[in-house]
Amino acid sequence: MKRTCFTLITTLTLYSMTQAQTLKAPKAAIKPKELITNGHKRIDNYYYLNERENPEVIKYLKAENAYLDQVLAPVKGLQEKLFEEMKGRIKQQDESVPYKEGPYYYYTRFITGGEYPIYCRKKGSLEGIEEVMFDGNAMAKGHNYYQIGGYEVSDNDELAIFAEDTVSRRLYTLRIKNLKTGQIYPEVIPDTEGGSFAWATDNKTLFYIKKDPQTLLGYQVYRHVLGTDPKTDVLVYEEQDNQFYMGLGRSKSKKYITIGSDHNGTSTEYRLLEASNPTGEFKVFLPREKGHEYDIVHYQNKFYVRTNWKAENFRLMEVPEGKTTDRTAWKEVIAHRPDVYLDNMDVFVNHLVLGERKAGLTNIRVINQKTKTDEYLDFGEPAYVAGIGYNPDFNTNVLRYSYASLTTPNSTFDYNMDTHEKKLMKQQEVLGGFDKNNYVSERFYVTARDGAQVPVSLVYRKDTPKDGSAPLLQYSYGSYGYSTDPGFGSTRLSLLDRGFIYAISHIRGGQEMGRRWYEDGKMLKKKNTFNDFVDVSEYLIKNKYTSSDKLFAMGGSAGGLLMGAIINQAPQLYRGVVAAVPFVDVVTTMLDESIPLTTGEFEEWGNPKQKQYYDYMLSYSPYDNVEKKAYPNLLVTTGLHDSQVQYWEPAKWVAKLRAMKTNNNQLLLHTNMEAGHGGASGRFQALREIALEYAFMLNLVGEKQ
Incomplete structure (x- = not known):
């Protein structure tokens, strides 16, 4: 039976490949541009594709979309079926806790x-x-695209600031609504940071961050008074260093309005203003220092400080109000631990709650400040994700937290920190007959080529064979210290129920194993990220979870960079790769400080104007390392209005690959002409993009319907 199925699958796949070969793929014009950096010359044949308003560029992107539609026409019905299937699992009439x-x-x-x-x-x-x-x-x-970027209600509960984006460039327009009358006030404040605003206690003064429309960096904080012309708003702070990102908000205690400046994981600085004194001056909590990161929570007459001062994995300290700039006044509450990463914290009237990471898994620790006792919540599964929820009330003994695993849908719990009772408030309802008992999750470690132990979390149906015959999708991100936790995904069931295994590689560049895990996957150690992924792939093949003709890889944004790097390093391992909004033209992008996010990323990738970083980046940048060789089947997605990774990076990459690859494997580019980095904005429309990705992979293993 298996042999017959394999023959059928092979025949169908060969048919699909033959059909793709007969279709005429778009060919981008070659227009060489010489780029010289640090005395080194590069020739970029597709540099002109960054001309967003150029009709020739738009024509090329549309031609690629049309070609994709032709190649995947045999599975158009499957794509629609997948969409309806995934949509059918969602409880349409639903409500949050x-x-x-x-x-x-x-x-x-x-x-x-x-x-x-x-x-x-x-x-x-x-x-x-x-x-x-x-x-x-x-x-x-x-609107073809729409997103509310956040809102905040005034202290008297009558007004709300809200921000909306109708383009997907993350340039939000700020508006004000009277919640009693329904009136939206005439003030329109464009080019702001969505979700970064705060009311003063007078219910008429608000603060917001203005963004540079070119670089998309938030760099100015303004004060606005209700009923006045925004053109007269007062500038209260301007960030002079364009390598810092800014955030603005109100402390949980409501006493302070805070401006936070962060130098991409290497330096932090907070400024505070009492919300009752909106015309006052913001004062620095502790001046920025290179290498020092900290977060603060105000409580009564002191602050809790999560800090990496003499503590790589962070420790918790406290300091009285008025003495924050005096480091000798800081008192240690939780010491540094080399095997535990202190991720976040929350404070209640009688309890302190810590979010921690140990051995790659999240933990929630509850400390009773009266009895000085503590406990860790028990979750009882091998791979899961748990996190402190939104708890705006100080005066409560109930903690809200979230929980999910590869087999357990997203769940919201209330936990009584005195009685230790937990109550499930809501679990994501998955329609269509989902039964978690039909699925199995595993967690193990893979030894990378340099000896590092890389955690892997995976899930599959109980009846899926582990003899090398199952297709497997391996996912990773691996940058910015962002941890890819083993949570639940209802869309993923469409693969699992068709025999796929799904694996998450917790590679370096993330922070699953602590701060060192991140440090060892950035800057001049970035290649560890790619090596870890490839080493996990080889392990999965060797241990018969899958085979090289059934192994697929997926990553987006910086995870798309990962995809580009692994197919340059080990293309023979993968049947197909999905690279979503991929950051693949690393050197050219990091040399252009007018591109959004570039300057703030120097501490992640390095500054290529310095030869050491230029040479290292050039050695792994996917676009610069495309060669004449056989590449896996490849689906690349992007958005014309992407603010994070400009559309031309994937477009150039595909054009170069198409000119240089030596086999007839599929090479497909899909540009969403109406969206940006996050794709479509609606909860159902976003599923169409997932359906496209899944149809691409299923087509390659012979699934047609």
Whole structure:
């Protein structure tokens, strides 16, 4: 039976490949441009593709889209089936678990057929009258893309700042709504940072961050008074160093408005202003120092400080108000531990809650400040993700936290920190007959080529064979210290139920194994990220989880860089690769400081104007290292308005690959002409992009319907 199936699969796949060969692939014009850096010359034949308004460029992108449609025409029905299947698992009429802030309970809900959330609240109790603050479906009408970037309610509960993006460039327009009357005030403030704003206690003064429309860096903080012309807003702070990212918010205690500046994981600085004194001056909590990162939580008359000062994995300290700049006044609360990474924290009237990482897994630690006792919550699965939820109320003994695993849908719990009782408030409802008992998860470690122990989490159906015959999708990100935790994905079931194994490689560049794990996967150690992924791939093949003709790889953004690097290093290992919004033209992008995010990324990748970093980047940059050789089947996706990775990076990469690859494997580029880095904005429309990715892979293993 297996032999017959394999023959059928091979025949169907060869048919698909033969059909792809007969179709005429687009060919981008070659227009050589000489680029000289540090005395070294490069020739970029496709540099001109960065001309977004050039009709020739748009024509080429559309031609690539049309070619993709032709190649995948045999599985168009499968793609639609996958979309309906994934959509069918979603409970269309759904509601989040309410949280209480002030006298109101806040929640979001979806209606049947609705693409966007409706933001609501009830006063006094959950039996109160529902007030609709923002109806995302109504607000999105007339827009191909729409996103509410966040909102904040004033202290008197009557007004709300909100930010909206209709282009997907992450340039948000700030508006103000009267929640009592429904009136949206005439003030329109463009080019702001979504979600970074704060009310003062007077209910009429607000602060927000202005972004540079070219670099998309937030660099100015303004004060606005309700009812005045935004052109008269007062500049209260300007960030002079374009390598710092800025954030703005209100402390949990509501006492302070905070401006946070972060130098991409190497330096932090906070400025504070008492919310009751909006015309006052922001004061520095502790001046920035290279190599020092810290986070703060205000509590009563002191601050808790999560800091890496003499503590690579961070420790917890406290300092009285008014003495924050005096490091001798800082007192240690939780010491540094070499095997535990202190990730985050929350503070309650009688409890301190810490989010920690150990052996690659997340933990929640609850400390009773009265009894000085502590405990770790027990989750009981080999691979999972748990995190501190949104807890706006100080005066409670109930902690809200989230939990999920590769087999357990996203769950929200309330935990009584005194009685130790946990209550499941909501678990994601997966329709279509999902039964977690049909699936198995595993977690193990792979020894990388330099001896590092790389964690791997994977999931599959119980009836999936582990004899090398199963297709497997290996996913990773591996940059910025972002940890790819083993959470639940209902869309993933469409692969698992068709015999796929899904594996997450927790490679260096993330922070799963602590701060050193991140440091060993950035700058001049970036190649560890790529090597780890390839070494895991080889392990999965050797141990018969899959075979090289059934192994697929996927990554997006910086994970797309990973995809480009692994197919240059070991193309023979992979049947197919999905590179979503991939950062593949590393050297050219990092040399252009006008491109969004470039300057803030120097501490992640290095500054190529310095020869040491230029040479190292050049040695792994996927675009610069394309060679005349056989590459795996490849699906590349991008968005015309992408603010994080400009569309021309994947477009240039595909053009160069098409000119140089030596085999007839599929090479497909899909450009969403209306979206940006995150893809489509609606909850259902986003599924179409996933369906495309899955159809691409399933087509290659012979699944047609």
